[in-house]
Amino acid sequence: MECIVHFDVQHPEGPKPLRGLLFLDEGKVPGENELVEMFRDMKFNVRLDDREKLIFKPVNAGEKYSEIRITSYDGGKSGSKEDHDLKSIVGNLLPQKPSGL
Numbered sequence: 001m002e003c004i005v006h007f008d009v010q011h012p013e014g015p016k017p018l019r020g021l022l023f024l025d026e027g028k029v030p031g032e033n034e035l036v037e038m039f040r041d042m043k044f045n046v047r048l049d050d051r052e053k054l055i056f057k058p059v060n061a062g063e064k065y066s067e068i069r070i071t072s073y074d075g076g077k078s079g080s081k082e083d084h085d086l087k088s089i090v091g092n093l094l095p096q097k098p099s100g101l
Contacts (some may be wrong), residue, residue: 005019005035021038036056049067
């Protein structure tokens, strides 16, 4: 399924909203590797900096942008709520807690 990722690139003159496209298996949400690879394909060499806020920072200090923040994504489902989908992405990126006894 197609997944459109909406994000802001923070430049000194202000944020620039952009979109990226991922192809995922049905019912899947993008993980850190898929997002980093999507940005790399768009010539943004980044690493995940803040899992909760979905903020990516440039690997090279000399870049013209300071960070990339994912704002939402559209999984192609009609009537889907972006906040719920964004929460799914965050849950997928966070390390899994060990289960109790």
